[in-house]
Amino acid sequence: MKQVLHYYKTKMEPASQYRQSCEAILGSQYVNTSESVTKAAQTATFDTLQQVPFVIQPGSPEQVQECVKLAQKLGISLYPISQGLNWGYGSKVPCETHNVLMDLSRLNHINVDERNATVTLGPGVTQQQLFDYLRSNHPSLMVSLTGSSPHASIIGNALDAGYGNGQHVIRWDRVISLEAILPSGEWVKTGFDRFPKASTARISQYGPGPDLKGLFRQSNLGIVTEMTLELPVLPEYLQVFYFSIDDESRLTPLIEVLQNLKRSGVIQGNWSLFNGYRILAETSQYPWLETEGITPLDRQFMLKSLQKQNIPVWSGLYNGVFAIYSPSLLHARSTQLYIMAAINDSVDRLESVTVDQTQIKRLRWNPHIEIPGITHNILKGRLLTFAGIQGQGSIRVGYWRKQSCIPDTMHLDRDGCGFIWMALTAPSSGEDALTIVRVLEQFFLHYGFEPMIVLDGINPREMYVMAALVYDRETPGQDQQALQCFERAAQELRAMGYYQYRLPMPISSLAALGEPVDDSASVFAKLQSSLNPNHILAPGRYMAGF
Template structure:
């Protein structure tokens, strides 16, 4: 029902007349071919599903979908065509919004921040793996290469000595995910940290290469990320300062062997103790990957069964029901579930696993679940694949929890400390109860910090549920900021709010970003509003939400 209440289509960007828009589209079609421009003049048939998602809007819309809807989609086939589109946008003052594949669900999907923007879908035609170097363990990719495609190519070439790293869902773009600072679950899970070298089309149409890429004929673009002078790469991550057309990345040497493990803990109140145990183990690399601590309710949901299979009352599923139902699964009764993996030959793994076991067993009631007892169709084995760099889609199953299941995420970061975990978890519980939402929190533990990824699942066809989900998110962002916690990434609808929390010294960082924006993008055409950065033409004119 995305068609409901849609205004006249296509949605024309504010400040552009319909006739000028039509003229501009005709001009663009002439320049890059009419097959490569698609005007959104009919309501989208539906939202599609993950692998065939609509690129006209956010398939997991939490606001009426027209809020973030494209006027047209352009499909460039080369860096030169991206330049052409950018120059075209400057000429007609039409906002553009680049996506790689548009699958960053929970954060806005393929949707632009400003309604009527022309979405630049890089992924459809710019999908080449330009290089995989089996000696340096690096690759060079275009934006349309998904984690699946990269994985399959590594297999096809018989490079058994190399692994890729994949996030929870493997259908997204490696470039898109990395630019949005997404994470995966092998020791190379911090994608941004292991990227090396970008090619970027700037908002005025020039192309630059960062790092060693600026030195002609170099052979170190993918092996040394910094080059010479200021390290500019950060400007192009979670920003609206350019369109990335190529990205290099390190690949991981395949572990000679690996073994997933799982611990369960019985009480909600075990949280701070578990986190304080994890911290030194993670920092010293005894826990080797971005490991996860999840709640039992999510374990019920990843069976793919709807909530009504377990509970038909209103509001959040009661904890006693969760525990009784979890007890019927192979995992058994539990509140928290820890998923981890150990890498290396048996004797090295055993050394680490023994330390982990001794530490986790300090939590009263902790259990190690023997993987041999876990059926092959259990979610544990999906985590096992992902932690070994094999893409998977099982994570999507928890969207079945409610009809027309969608999700939006609240993703604060904190040090790996029990007291921080407790404070953030309390915020989630309080706001969840206040708004009657269902949330799935997961602590994802990096080397010095943890991301708490709180997915709120809601029925996107139920306006009240959408409103509740958004209000819950907004409440959590505010509560967290008051206590000094910020988000690492957010949905389009929350970008202004989250950017507003990073306001030290009278908003000095945003003022700096705005100066950069105005210098680099004088006509304000590139993804206005992304990450809360508005160009001069839009600033202070009521666009913030």
């Protein structure tokens, strides 16, 4: 017993010393030990066991640097977050227990270069904040939005391989430069940003020598305190095409047509195909009364329920959308005719809606304005997203299995919503889509969950397959059931060559993907030993097992 007591004493002393030192560096109001705060930091949209002793909130890169140097000296593990709304992937929960949470939300500066269409911002800047800032100060620019919370971080999403909708799909592709604090406390800038008076700082993506940006994507090798990204320009005309199919057999030829449009450059952004379950979950909640509480919802019941929603065009087994950004009315009209002719024979329903720049600017200030040709909120929501107009995204999907009403202010962690993303990458073909969909349907339905699937054509070669495991965490046994379903489906798909490109970190790691065929594991290990030798920064994040 004496040995055990001594162990805890020696373990607690550095933590207490670190907390007190952080209070001196940051101010006591930015070191939070309250139970409500630490409990929230330990809560995700699936079961987690990690404990968080306290939360620190630095207000500048210099304070981040001081806190990191002190953590390195005392052997304290830090887990940095931007806003902590990484729903479906772990929220703000560290990968290992007893990490001090470093909340970067106070680093929320925004600096826009309108001439070069770039923004330099801190990790605390949210989608909503950037939208508001551009709307008021730089109305010729816009932001490509994700379907997540308006309060999610731009930088956090980019670093974790997130993607938006519209002109700039993969956020990481639009990163020009960044600055980061290494676990050693060293300060690094990428590109020409590191040179004094460089005329192409924050303009050129690549400086002389190796490009260091990639070290900080999906890693624990540094804390990014600033990033410069390219912004899309507000178009003269925006056209949104909505379509659907009723039969799975039409999926392969439809994807081929969409990819031809993508390869030829007609579709500049992403195309998306939502299965019926996914659309139904965005417009309603589980029909507990009609099903007498039986789960999961079978396909025929789902399709009947979807038709009752009276969504024009979107009442099929798969429901698609993409946007075209045009510099002139002539371009918009000719492109519309071309697309209609190209896609019409591959779908059961097809419509398009066009808005001009004046309408977009009005919608920015009042999204409730009616849009001719759109009679349902879900269709309007997609148009607003493509126009870079911030809304609530698709958060309500997380409440599908909840038996209580959806609150006005949605928060999946707080409200006990079960939500796990299975984010897969695959060749962009109908054959691959059908193969993956059938595996997902098999396992999800077997374990009692509806397979909510989105196919996203992100480039001319590749698509993301996004499957959401949605359940109610307040129902006993559902956390465990969901985890088993996730692991079995992921294992089966890996065996077929379909891998996840983004992982729910507290319950997964790169090691879970299996042994690589090359020496990358040893290279990762060398990077860890060199840049994060004492594993004080986000231990276990993506690098676990290396």
